[in-house]
Amino acid sequence: MSEASGESSLHTAMTWLHNWGGLVVGWLLFAVFLTGTTAYARHEITRWMQPERLEARSSPDAAATAFATLQREAAGARRWLILLPGERDPTTHVYVYNPPSIQPAFRRLALEPADGRPVTARATHGGDFLYYFHFDLRLPGVVGRYLVGLATVALLVALITGFIVRRRVFWDFFKFRPGRSRTRVWLDWHNGVGVIALPYHALIALTGLVPLMFLYVPWGLDAAYGARQEGFRAEVYADPPAVKAQGVAAPLTAVEPLLAETARRWNGGQAGRIVVDNPGDAAATILIKRGDDDRVVLTPEAVLFDGVTGAVLRDWDGGGGGAAAVRGGAYGLHILRFAGPGLRVAMILCGLAGTAMIGTGLVYWVVKRRKRDGATPTRGQRFVDGANLAVLVGLPVAIAAFLWANRLIPAALPGRADLEVGVLLAVWLATALHPMIRGPRRAWGEQLAVAAALWGALPLLNLATSHAHLGITLARGDWGVAGIDLAALATGALFAVLTLRRRSIPLGRPAWPWSRA
Amino acid sequence: MKRPATGRRAEIAVRLAAALPGGYALAAGSAAFLSLALSPLLGRAEAVLAATMLALVAWTVAVPLVFATGSAWRAAAWIGGLAAGLWAAATLLGRVG
Numbered sequence: 001m002s003e004a005s006g007e008s009s010l011h012t013a014m015t016w017l018h019n020w021g022g023l024v025v026g027w028l029l030f031a032v033f034l035t036g037t038t039a040y041a042r043h044e045i046t047r048w049m050q051p052e053r054l055e056a057r058s059s060p061d062a063a064a065t066a067f068a069t070l071q072r073e074a075a076g077a078r079r080w081l082i083l084l085p086g087e088r089d090p091t092t093h094v095y096v097y098n099p100p101s102i103q104p105a106f107r108r109l110a111l112e113p114a115d116g117r118p119v120t121a122r123a124t125h126g127g128d129f130l131y132y133f134h135f136d137l138r139l140p141g142v143v144g145r146y147l148v149g150l151a152t153v154a155l156l157v158a159l160i161t162g163f164i165v166r167r168r169v170f171w172d173f174f175k176f177r178p179g180r181s182r183t184r185v186w187l188d189w190h191n192g193v194g195v196i197a198l199p200y201h202a203l204i205a206l207t208g209l210v211p212l213m214f215l216y217v218p219w220g221l222d223a224a225y226g227a228r229q230e231g232f233r234a235e236v237y238a239d240p241p242a243v244k245a246q247g248v249a250a251p252l253t254a255v256e257p258l259l260a261e262t263a264r265r266w267n268g269g270q271a272g273r274i275v276v277d278n279p280g281d282a283a284a285t286i287l288i289k290r291g292d293d294d295r296v297v298l299t300p301e302a303v304l305f306d307g308v309t310g311a312v313l314r315d316w317d318g319g320g321g322g323a324a325a326v327r328g329g330a331y332g333l334h335i336l337r338f339a340g341p342g343l344r345v346a347m348i349l350c351g352l353a354g355t356a357m358i359g360t361g362l363v364y365w366v367v368k369r370r371k372r373d374g375a376t377p378t379r380g381q382r383f384v385d386g387a388n389l390a391v392l393v394g395l396p397v398a399i400a401a402f403l404w405a406n407r408l409i410p411a412a413l414p415g416r417a418d419l420e421v422g423v424l425l426a427v428w429l430a431t432a433l434h435p436m437i438r439g440p441r442r443a444w445g446e447q448l449a450v451a452a453a454l455w456g457a458l459p460l461l462n463l464a465t466s467h468a469h470l471g472i473t474l475a476r477g478d479w480g481v482a483g484i485d486l487a488a489l490a491t492g493a494l495f496a497v498l499t500l501r502r503r504s505i506p507l508g509r510p511a512w513p514w515s516r517a
Numbered sequence: 518m519k520r521p522a523t524g525r526r527a528e529i530a531v532r533l534a535a536a537l538p539g540g541y542a543l544a545a546g547s548a549a550f551l552s553l554a555l556s557p558l559l560g561r562a563e564a565v566l567a568a569t570m571l572a573l574v575a576w577t578v579a580v581p582l583v584f585a586t587g588s589a590w591r592a593a594a595w596i597g598g599l600a601a602g603l604w605a606a607a608t609l610l611g612r613v614g
Binding site for chain 2: 156206209213214217221222322324327328
């Protein structure tokens with residue numbers, strides 16, 4: 001094999017892998033990227049979806065008020081897990097785990113930080129639904145997590161092969177090409193958003209494997225620790241094994257002095273979560289873990305206290321070696337809890353660039369084959385065109401429907417939180433069936449128009465149905481909630497442009513035989 | 518897209534097998550071997566963290582290499598041989614340690 005043919009066969013192989021590998025995982029990756037991007041605004045979306053709580057604020061008393069409420073309402077529990085409120089999420093979230101003698105075995109509570117009373121707002125999964133969907137697709141068990149993990153590896157492969165195939169593309173993007181073909185637009189955008197935000201794409205894909213890496217590759221942990229992995233979990237995650245209750249009643253110590261102690265140890269760093277095991281028992285322990293939003297590298301910083309005397313039992317100071325720091329840094333960079341508003345908006349734009357890279361790549365796959373093969377597409381090409389529509393436009397339509405359902409389903413209706421999710425899934429299914437009934441050509445135009453209308457009119461719906469609309473949120477300077485409405489307007493505008501220009505781009509054109517029916 | 522010939526299909530199947538199950542076996546073997554081999558140097562927890570992250574990188578890099586190699590069978594042999602070797606070494610280390 002000569003040098004030259006070796007080079008070109010490498011190019012062919014990498015192109016093949018990029019085109020087909022990208023196609024197979026592209027739809028899943030698009031959904032993961034889009035919902036993952038919304039996760040940067042997870043708490044803001046939840047605040048938009050609970051307009052009754054526009055004025056809710058975090059409170060320094062949140063831990064104490066939660067303790068008081070739980071001692072009243074969940075005294076016999078095995079464990080309380082308390083997620084303390086923050087600036088972006090002004091709610092104390094509590095998970096109560098009960099011993100077998102108490103039913104139900106598990107309870108979730110949402111408390112007002114200032115007084116520990118239950119939150120009284122419309123029930124919603126809020127931004128959390130999209131956040132969880134992003135890594136488990138809301139599928140039962142671990143199936144979704146495995147699928148997303150595989151897709152992440154495929155994304156890294158697509159980035160490597162794409163870079164090999166299109167090394168010169170960065171400059172192509174800026175080249176003046178007056179006579180460039182219409183199909184070429186999609187490739188230019190695919191390469192452009194891919195290359196410009198390449199460091200982001202590579203970073204987010206690599207770091208995305210880290211949070212669940214022991215689910216994906218447990219073999220190192222198994223080899224080194226066997227069945228006794230408690231020591232590893234305690235050291236690396238600051239999750240010490242729970243001690244058994246003694247069955248002897250003893251009052252729980254007050255939490256404020258413990259918080260003062262952790263703040264002193266962390267130079268003012270704030271607590272993020274509190275794990276209370278065996279509250280009210282002589283064997284009670286209180287584990288206070290540092291929050292994630294005032295540091296980048298998330299190595300364990302935590303203090304374990306005796307729950308009766310308040311004595312320090314164990315201290316994690318965030319030390320550990322280089323590998324722990326790399327893992328903590330990767331995790332911290334991926335979930336980005338430390339980001340202020342500016343960086344957060346920048347990362348949302350990068351996430352959208354990644355979403356667009358995947359979406360334009362999928363569209364180009366169809367557009368290029370349509371141009372090359374003429375007006376007789378194969379069954380496979382038709383399928384890809386329909387699936388593209390259902391994912392690239394259908395998912396944004398479904399998310400818009402989720403937000404519309406939030407405003408239109410009565411606030412007091414039982415089961416409304418799951419109903420909102422049901423609306424999202426039903427609308428998404430409808431967007432997948434739509435091209436089969438109407439034909440892709442008309443379906444593209446109609447769904448793009450629906451997406452433009454639903455997103456563009458969302459602030460109007462908000463105005464008509466809540467007191468958390470732009471007129472109020474902008475006046476209050478509440479950019480978190482206002483940002484959701486503004487993003488909806490921008491999304492509506494984007495889909496309006498695509499609707500108007502779809503014939504020249506060309507989306508769903510020319511008419512294919514089956515679409516004339 | 519022209520239908521690939523039977524020989525080409527078999528080649529693609531071999532490469533896919535080398536890249537996906539093969540690549541995963543390589544990651545699993547690297548994780549197990551490196552966790553045990555690095556433990557005396559770094560300590561157990563550090564070794565496990567480093568090994569697991571390196572294993573994921575190994576898989577990611579292995580996939581394009583499998584498709585870049587001239588012969589599909591040679592690629593499969595390399596991946597299979599490396600994965601088996603790493604597993605064998607890990608088993609040996611596990612026994613000794």
